[in-house]
Amino acid sequence: MKLYEFAPTRSIRARWTLQELGIDFESVTVNLPAGEHRSPDFLKINPAAKLPVLVDGDLVVTESVAIVLYLAEKYPQKKFLPTDLRKRAELYRWLLFTATELEQPLWRIARNTFLYPEEERQPQDVELASRDFKGMAAVMETHMKGREFVVGDTVTVGDFVLAYTLDWATMESLLDDYPTLRAYLERMYARPKAAMRIAQAAASVGIG
Known part of the structure:
Protein backbone atom coordinates (compact mmCIF):
# COMPACT_ATOMS: atom_id res chain seq x y z
CA MET A 1 0.00 0.00 0.00
CA PHE A 80 -13.80 3.34 12.42
CA LEU A 81 -17.03 3.01 10.43
CA PRO A 82 -20.23 2.24 12.37
CA THR A 83 -21.99 -1.01 11.53
CA ASP A 84 -25.35 0.32 12.68
CA LEU A 85 -27.14 1.84 9.69
CA ARG A 86 -28.44 4.87 11.57
CA LYS A 87 -25.05 5.71 13.01
CA ARG A 88 -23.43 5.20 9.63
CA ALA A 89 -25.93 7.60 8.09
CA GLU A 90 -24.99 10.14 10.77
CA LEU A 91 -21.32 9.65 9.98
CA TYR A 92 -21.93 10.23 6.27
CA ARG A 93 -23.92 13.33 7.15
CA TRP A 94 -21.14 14.90 9.19
CA LEU A 95 -18.38 13.83 6.79
CA LEU A 96 -20.17 15.59 3.95
CA PHE A 97 -20.98 18.56 6.17
CA THR A 98 -17.29 18.88 7.01
CA ALA A 99 -16.21 18.60 3.37
CA THR A 100 -18.82 20.97 1.95
CA GLU A 101 -19.82 23.44 4.65
CA LEU A 102 -16.58 23.77 6.63
CA GLU A 103 -13.81 22.94 4.19
CA GLN A 104 -15.03 24.85 1.16
CA PRO A 105 -14.96 28.29 2.81
CA LEU A 106 -11.42 27.50 3.96
CA TRP A 107 -10.47 26.68 0.38
CA ARG A 108 -11.91 29.99 -0.78
CA ILE A 109 -9.78 31.79 1.77
CA ALA A 110 -6.65 29.88 0.75
CA ARG A 111 -7.22 30.48 -2.95
CA ASN A 112 -7.74 34.19 -2.51
CA THR A 113 -4.84 34.75 -0.14
CA PHE A 114 -1.99 32.71 -1.61
CA LEU A 115 -2.97 29.99 -4.10
CA TYR A 116 -4.27 32.08 -6.98
CA PRO A 117 -1.91 34.48 -8.78
CA GLU A 118 -2.19 37.85 -7.06
CA GLU A 119 -3.97 39.47 -9.99
CA GLU A 120 -6.71 36.81 -9.88
CA ARG A 121 -7.44 36.96 -6.16
CA GLN A 122 -10.72 38.32 -4.86
CA PRO A 123 -10.00 39.78 -1.42
CA GLN A 124 -13.66 40.49 -0.78
CA ASP A 125 -14.41 36.77 -0.88
CA VAL A 126 -12.11 36.12 2.06
CA GLU A 127 -14.46 38.04 4.35
CA LEU A 128 -17.51 36.31 2.88
CA ALA A 129 -15.92 32.87 3.20
CA SER A 130 -14.95 33.57 6.81
CA ARG A 131 -18.55 34.49 7.58
CA ASP A 132 -19.80 31.35 5.83
CA PHE A 133 -17.40 29.18 7.82
CA LYS A 134 -18.39 30.70 11.15
CA GLY A 135 -22.07 30.11 10.49
CA MET A 136 -21.46 26.42 9.87
CA ALA A 137 -18.94 26.13 12.70
CA ALA A 138 -21.72 27.26 15.02
CA VAL A 139 -23.79 24.29 13.84
CA MET A 140 -20.93 21.90 14.56
CA GLU A 141 -20.27 23.58 17.92
CA THR A 142 -23.84 22.82 18.96
CA HIS A 143 -23.61 19.25 17.70
CA MET A 144 -20.38 18.56 19.61
CA LYS A 145 -21.52 19.87 23.00
CA GLY A 146 -21.48 16.96 25.43
CA ARG A 147 -19.88 14.67 22.85
CA GLU A 148 -16.42 13.19 22.74
CA PHE A 149 -16.67 12.05 19.12
CA VAL A 150 -18.64 13.11 16.04
CA VAL A 151 -20.81 9.98 16.02
CA GLY A 152 -21.39 7.47 18.80
CA ASP A 153 -19.07 6.71 21.69
CA THR A 154 -15.91 5.75 19.80
CA VAL A 155 -13.63 7.43 17.31
CA THR A 156 -14.46 7.14 13.60
CA VAL A 157 -12.94 8.42 10.40
CA GLY A 158 -15.31 11.35 10.74
CA ASP A 159 -13.17 12.54 13.62
CA PHE A 160 -9.93 12.39 11.67
CA VAL A 161 -11.49 14.42 8.85
CA LEU A 162 -13.11 16.96 11.16
CA ALA A 163 -10.05 17.46 13.38
CA TYR A 164 -7.84 18.23 10.39
CA THR A 165 -10.41 20.69 9.04
CA LEU A 166 -10.71 22.47 12.38
CA ASP A 167 -6.93 22.66 12.63
CA TRP A 168 -6.98 24.37 9.23
CA ALA A 169 -9.53 26.83 10.62
CA THR A 170 -7.24 27.69 13.54
CA MET A 171 -4.62 28.75 11.00
CA GLU A 172 -7.11 31.43 9.93
CA SER A 173 -8.10 32.32 13.52
CA LEU A 174 -11.68 31.20 12.87
CA LEU A 175 -12.30 29.10 16.00
CA ASP A 176 -11.99 31.79 18.65
CA ASP A 177 -15.72 31.79 19.37
CA TYR A 178 -16.11 28.00 19.50
CA PRO A 179 -14.69 26.60 22.77
CA THR A 180 -16.27 23.17 22.30
CA LEU A 181 -14.59 22.74 18.93
CA ARG A 182 -11.25 23.99 20.24
CA ALA A 183 -11.35 21.52 23.14
CA TYR A 184 -12.33 18.69 20.78
CA LEU A 185 -9.46 19.61 18.46
CA GLU A 186 -6.93 19.45 21.27
CA ARG A 187 -8.26 16.07 22.44
CA MET A 188 -8.02 14.60 18.98
CA TYR A 189 -4.45 15.74 18.37
CA ALA A 190 -3.47 14.43 21.79
CA ARG A 191 -4.23 10.88 20.64
CA PRO A 192 -1.07 8.71 20.63
CA LYS A 193 -1.31 7.96 16.91
CA ALA A 194 -2.52 11.36 15.73
CA ALA A 195 -0.93 12.87 12.66
Whole structure:
Protein backbone atom coordinates (compact mmCIF):
# COMPACT_ATOMS: atom_id res chain seq x y z
CA MET A 1 0.00 0.00 0.00
CA LYS A 2 1.37 3.42 -0.98
CA LEU A 3 0.26 6.85 0.15
CA TYR A 4 1.17 9.70 -2.17
CA GLU A 5 1.24 12.73 0.08
CA PHE A 6 2.58 16.17 0.86
CA ALA A 7 2.81 16.74 4.59
CA PRO A 8 0.56 19.78 5.31
CA THR A 9 -2.24 18.94 2.86
CA ARG A 10 -5.37 16.84 3.28
CA SER A 11 -2.93 13.94 3.07
CA ILE A 12 -2.98 14.31 6.86
CA ARG A 13 -6.45 12.73 6.94
CA ALA A 14 -5.29 9.62 5.13
CA ARG A 15 -2.04 9.34 7.08
CA TRP A 16 -3.88 9.75 10.37
CA THR A 17 -6.25 6.93 9.48
CA LEU A 18 -3.38 4.65 8.48
CA GLN A 19 -1.51 5.42 11.68
CA GLU A 20 -4.56 4.73 13.84
CA LEU A 21 -5.09 1.45 11.98
CA GLY A 22 -1.46 0.46 12.54
CA ILE A 23 -1.11 -0.48 8.88
CA ASP A 24 2.26 -0.67 7.15
CA PHE A 25 2.41 1.59 4.11
CA GLU A 26 4.96 3.27 1.89
CA SER A 27 4.98 7.05 1.93
CA VAL A 28 5.67 8.71 -1.42
CA THR A 29 6.21 12.44 -1.06
CA VAL A 30 4.94 14.53 -3.97
CA ASN A 31 6.48 17.99 -3.71
CA LEU A 32 3.71 20.43 -4.57
CA PRO A 33 5.81 23.62 -4.59
CA ALA A 34 8.20 21.91 -7.01
CA GLY A 35 5.29 20.98 -9.28
CA GLU A 36 5.76 17.22 -8.96
CA HIS A 37 1.97 16.75 -8.89
CA ARG A 38 1.91 17.85 -12.53
CA SER A 39 4.60 15.47 -13.71
CA PRO A 40 3.53 12.95 -16.38
CA ASP A 41 4.20 10.05 -14.01
CA PHE A 42 1.96 11.43 -11.26
CA LEU A 43 -0.78 12.47 -13.70
CA LYS A 44 -1.03 8.82 -14.75
CA ILE A 45 -1.95 8.04 -11.14
CA ASN A 46 -4.26 11.00 -10.61
CA PRO A 47 -5.14 13.12 -13.67
CA ALA A 48 -6.64 15.71 -11.32
CA ALA A 49 -3.11 16.44 -10.00
CA LYS A 50 -4.36 16.36 -6.41
CA LEU A 51 -3.20 14.77 -3.16
CA PRO A 52 -3.56 12.45 -1.37
CA VAL A 53 -3.69 9.29 -3.44
CA LEU A 54 -3.81 5.79 -1.98
CA VAL A 55 -2.62 2.89 -4.12
CA ASP A 56 -3.56 -0.54 -2.81
CA GLY A 57 -2.44 -3.19 -5.27
CA ASP A 58 -4.09 -2.27 -8.55
CA LEU A 59 -6.66 -0.03 -6.87
CA VAL A 60 -6.15 3.73 -6.96
CA VAL A 61 -8.24 5.82 -4.58
CA THR A 62 -8.23 9.62 -4.72
CA GLU A 63 -10.05 12.19 -2.55
CA SER A 64 -9.17 12.13 1.13
CA VAL A 65 -12.69 11.34 2.38
CA ALA A 66 -12.98 8.44 -0.07
CA ILE A 67 -9.60 7.14 1.10
CA VAL A 68 -10.50 7.14 4.80
CA LEU A 69 -13.84 5.46 4.10
CA TYR A 70 -12.11 2.79 2.01
CA LEU A 71 -9.60 2.11 4.77
CA ALA A 72 -12.33 1.95 7.42
CA GLU A 73 -14.23 -0.62 5.36
CA LYS A 74 -11.14 -2.65 4.54
CA TYR A 75 -10.21 -2.95 8.22
CA PRO A 76 -13.59 -3.23 9.98
CA GLN A 77 -12.08 -4.68 13.14
CA LYS A 78 -11.04 -1.16 14.18
CA LYS A 79 -14.67 0.01 14.00
CA PHE A 80 -13.80 3.34 12.42
CA LEU A 81 -17.03 3.01 10.43
CA PRO A 82 -20.23 2.24 12.37
CA THR A 83 -21.99 -1.01 11.53
CA ASP A 84 -25.35 0.32 12.68
CA LEU A 85 -27.14 1.84 9.69
CA ARG A 86 -28.44 4.87 11.57
CA LYS A 87 -25.05 5.71 13.01
CA ARG A 88 -23.43 5.20 9.63
CA ALA A 89 -25.93 7.60 8.09
CA GLU A 90 -24.99 10.14 10.77
CA LEU A 91 -21.32 9.65 9.98
CA TYR A 92 -21.93 10.23 6.27
CA ARG A 93 -23.92 13.33 7.15
CA TRP A 94 -21.14 14.90 9.19
CA LEU A 95 -18.38 13.83 6.79
CA LEU A 96 -20.17 15.59 3.95
CA PHE A 97 -20.98 18.56 6.17
CA THR A 98 -17.29 18.88 7.01
CA ALA A 99 -16.21 18.60 3.37
CA THR A 100 -18.82 20.97 1.95
CA GLU A 101 -19.82 23.44 4.65
CA LEU A 102 -16.58 23.77 6.63
CA GLU A 103 -13.81 22.94 4.19
CA GLN A 104 -15.03 24.85 1.16
CA PRO A 105 -14.96 28.29 2.81
CA LEU A 106 -11.42 27.50 3.96
CA TRP A 107 -10.47 26.68 0.38
CA ARG A 108 -11.91 29.99 -0.78
CA ILE A 109 -9.78 31.79 1.77
CA ALA A 110 -6.65 29.88 0.75
CA ARG A 111 -7.22 30.48 -2.95
CA ASN A 112 -7.74 34.19 -2.51
CA THR A 113 -4.84 34.75 -0.14
CA PHE A 114 -1.99 32.71 -1.61
CA LEU A 115 -2.97 29.99 -4.10
CA TYR A 116 -4.27 32.08 -6.98
CA PRO A 117 -1.91 34.48 -8.78
CA GLU A 118 -2.19 37.85 -7.06
CA GLU A 119 -3.97 39.47 -9.99
CA GLU A 120 -6.71 36.81 -9.88
CA ARG A 121 -7.44 36.96 -6.16
CA GLN A 122 -10.72 38.32 -4.86
CA PRO A 123 -10.00 39.78 -1.42
CA GLN A 124 -13.66 40.49 -0.78
CA ASP A 125 -14.41 36.77 -0.88
CA VAL A 126 -12.11 36.12 2.06
CA GLU A 127 -14.46 38.04 4.35
CA LEU A 128 -17.51 36.31 2.88
CA ALA A 129 -15.92 32.87 3.20
CA SER A 130 -14.95 33.57 6.81
CA ARG A 131 -18.55 34.49 7.58
CA ASP A 132 -19.80 31.35 5.83
CA PHE A 133 -17.40 29.18 7.82
CA LYS A 134 -18.39 30.70 11.15
CA GLY A 135 -22.07 30.11 10.49
CA MET A 136 -21.46 26.42 9.87
CA ALA A 137 -18.94 26.13 12.70
CA ALA A 138 -21.72 27.26 15.02
CA VAL A 139 -23.79 24.29 13.84
CA MET A 140 -20.93 21.90 14.56
CA GLU A 141 -20.27 23.58 17.92
CA THR A 142 -23.84 22.82 18.96
CA HIS A 143 -23.61 19.25 17.70
CA MET A 144 -20.38 18.56 19.61
CA LYS A 145 -21.52 19.87 23.00
CA GLY A 146 -21.48 16.96 25.43
CA ARG A 147 -19.88 14.67 22.85
CA GLU A 148 -16.42 13.19 22.74
CA PHE A 149 -16.67 12.05 19.12
CA VAL A 150 -18.64 13.11 16.04
CA VAL A 151 -20.81 9.98 16.02
CA GLY A 152 -21.39 7.47 18.80
CA ASP A 153 -19.07 6.71 21.69
CA THR A 154 -15.91 5.75 19.80
CA VAL A 155 -13.63 7.43 17.31
CA THR A 156 -14.46 7.14 13.60
CA VAL A 157 -12.94 8.42 10.40
CA GLY A 158 -15.31 11.35 10.74
CA ASP A 159 -13.17 12.54 13.62
CA PHE A 160 -9.93 12.39 11.67
CA VAL A 161 -11.49 14.42 8.85
CA LEU A 162 -13.11 16.96 11.16
CA ALA A 163 -10.05 17.46 13.38
CA TYR A 164 -7.84 18.23 10.39
CA THR A 165 -10.41 20.69 9.04
CA LEU A 166 -10.71 22.47 12.38
CA ASP A 167 -6.93 22.66 12.63
CA TRP A 168 -6.98 24.37 9.23
CA ALA A 169 -9.53 26.83 10.62
CA THR A 170 -7.24 27.69 13.54
CA MET A 171 -4.62 28.75 11.00
CA GLU A 172 -7.11 31.43 9.93
CA SER A 173 -8.10 32.32 13.52
CA LEU A 174 -11.68 31.20 12.87
CA LEU A 175 -12.30 29.10 16.00
CA ASP A 176 -11.99 31.79 18.65
CA ASP A 177 -15.72 31.79 19.37
CA TYR A 178 -16.11 28.00 19.50
CA PRO A 179 -14.69 26.60 22.77
CA THR A 180 -16.27 23.17 22.30
CA LEU A 181 -14.59 22.74 18.93
CA ARG A 182 -11.25 23.99 20.24
CA ALA A 183 -11.35 21.52 23.14
CA TYR A 184 -12.33 18.69 20.78
CA LEU A 185 -9.46 19.61 18.46
CA GLU A 186 -6.93 19.45 21.27
CA ARG A 187 -8.26 16.07 22.44
CA MET A 188 -8.02 14.60 18.98
CA TYR A 189 -4.45 15.74 18.37
CA ALA A 190 -3.47 14.43 21.79
CA ARG A 191 -4.23 10.88 20.64
CA PRO A 192 -1.07 8.71 20.63
CA LYS A 193 -1.31 7.96 16.91
CA ALA A 194 -2.52 11.36 15.73
CA ALA A 195 -0.93 12.87 12.66
CA MET A 196 1.10 16.07 12.79
CA ARG A 197 -0.78 19.33 13.00
CA ILE A 198 -0.74 21.43 9.86
CA ALA A 199 1.80 23.99 11.08
CA GLN A 200 4.19 21.24 12.20
CA ALA A 201 3.73 19.37 8.94
CA ALA A 202 4.41 22.53 6.94
CA ALA A 203 7.57 23.20 8.93
CA SER A 204 8.73 19.65 8.25
CA VAL A 205 8.88 20.44 4.51
CA GLY A 206 10.28 23.94 4.92
CA ILE A 207 7.04 25.89 4.54
CA GLY A 208 6.04 28.68 6.90
